[in-house]
Amino acid sequence: MTKCHCGEEGVVFLHYAEKHLCAEHFIRMFDRRFRKTVRMNKMLKKGDRVAVGLSGGKDSTVLLHSLAELRKDLPFDLIAITIDEGIAGYRERTMVPAKNECERLGIEQKIFTFKDLCGKSLDELVKNDSDDLPCSQCGVLRRYALNKAARECKVDKLAMGHNLDDMAQTLLMNIMRAEPSRIARMKDPMVKDSRFVQRIRPLMMTPEKEVAIYAMLKGISLEHVECPYARFAFRGHVRKLLNETEERYPGTKFKVMNSFLDMEDALKEGYGRGKLSQCPTCGEPSSKGICRFCSMIK
Amino acid sequence: MAESGSVEIRVDNEKLDMEFDGTIGELLRELKLMREEVVVKVNGKLAPETKNIFKSDKIHIIKVVFGG
Numbered sequence: 369m370t371k372c373h374c375g376e377e378g379v380v381f382l383h384y385a386e387k388h389l390c391a392e393h394f395i396r397m398f399d400r401r402f403r404k405t406v407r408m409n410k411m412l413k414k415g416d417r418v419a420v421g422l423s424g425g426k427d428s429t430v431l432l433h434s435l436a437e438l439r440k441d442l443p444f445d446l447i448a449i450t451i452d453e454g455i456a457g458y459r460e461r462t463m464v465p466a467k468n469e470c471e472r473l474g475i476e477q478k479i480f481t482f483k484d485l486c487g488k489s490l491d492e493l494v495k496n497d498s499d500d501l502p503c504s505q506c507g508v509l510r511r512y513a514l515n516k517a518a519r520e521c522k523v524d525k526l527a528m529g530h531n532l533d534d535m536a537q538t539l540l541m542n543i544m545r546a547e548p549s550r551i552a553r554m555k556d557p558m559v560k561d562s563r564f565v566q567r568i569r570p571l572m573m574t575p576e577k578e579v580a581i582y583a584m585l586k587g588i589s590l591e592h593v594e595c596p597y598a599r600f601a602f603r604g605h606v607r608k609l610l611n612e613t614e615e616r617y618p619g620t621k622f623k624v625m626n627s628f629l630d631m632e633d634a635l636k637e638g639y640g641r642g643k644l645s646q647c648p649t650c651g652e653p654s655s656k657g658i659c660r661f662c663s664m665i666k
Numbered sequence: 667m668a669e670s671g672s673v674e675i676r677v678d679n680e681k682l683d684m685e686f687d688g689t690i691g692e693l694l695r696e697l698k699l700m701r702e703e704v705v706v707k708v709n710g711k712l713a714p715e716t717k718n719i720f721k722s723d724k725i726h727i728i729k730v731v732f733g734g
């Protein structure tokens with residue numbers, strides 16, 4: 369029996385809920401969850417100026433699409449910010465669907481590059497025999513670049529495409545690396561500072577596979593391509609572990625995420641609110657002296 | 667019940683020709699693919715892992731979870 373409750377043929381089986389859904393009911397469930405996440409977490413308000421961090425991958429492209437839809441009921445300004453890290457053979461391929469989707473939806477896209485930001489592409493930085501893995505370097509630089517770009521574009525919120533899998537993986541990675549203070553600031557920063565543009569993650573309760581299914585059902589064109597540096601990432605091991613566990617024990621990812629949400633306030637309390645100073649090199653906010661961006665590109 | 671026999675299977679762009687009798691979920695396990703990381707189209711339409719595969723079916727397994 370692979371039928372949806374409406375009698376139509378199911379296109380997906382949600383193992384964690386033990387039910388089949390047809391295309392129409394899957395899309396309805398996806399949209400409802402998206403809106404509930406935005407509403408329950410008070411992510412947006414009327415008149416906000418919002419930028420989507422748009423890489424052109426499935427998550428950020430679906431996020432752009434869903435936010436554009438949401439604007440029909442909640443008016444806010446929406447733009448897209450794309451960071452070109454300079455990864456040959458990868459980023460230029462995902463930038464095509466990013467540009468196409470912006471044009472299709474009539475959304476302004478601003479492109480910023482690592483090269484403009486620090487004089488080097490990620491490929492060039494990686495060649496420089498750094499102690500940091502490519503994904504660590506890219507993570508620090510991309511966060512810095514996105515925040516700077518968002519400020520330059522005068523946005524109130526920066527919407528990120530992080531999905532349920534990303535959030536659950538990050539939580540487990542921080543536990544495995546014995547960095548509990550990072551868990552406390554996984555969703556929101558410990559210190560509120562006007563120089564940090566507020567980040568929102570409307571897909572944080574949506575499993576990664578469902579984002580892909582939604583894109584397919586909605587006819588959103590995507591390039592299925594893997595970053596050449598992904599093989600170095602610790603995240604890959606955690607992803608495999610989590611996906612194997614999810615297959616055996618459906619609902620695990622939701623349980624990990626809900627555990628985080630339950631613990632979040634206590635963790636923030638436990639790890640204090642701290643103070644921010646200013647990086648003496650670039651002037652951006654930093655928790656201790658020279659910021660990670662400046663120490664990485666020196 | 668699924669019919670036993672050779673089915674046309676494609677994993678991304680790689681074509682496989684194999685005897686198979688069972689559901690999509692069982693096929694994924696046989697191919698050592700994680701169901702959390704792929705979506706499957708049967709005769710061009712998205713299908714759940716619980717669906718039985720028939721001899722004349724064209725199966726396309728698409729990897730959708732990547733690092734990056």
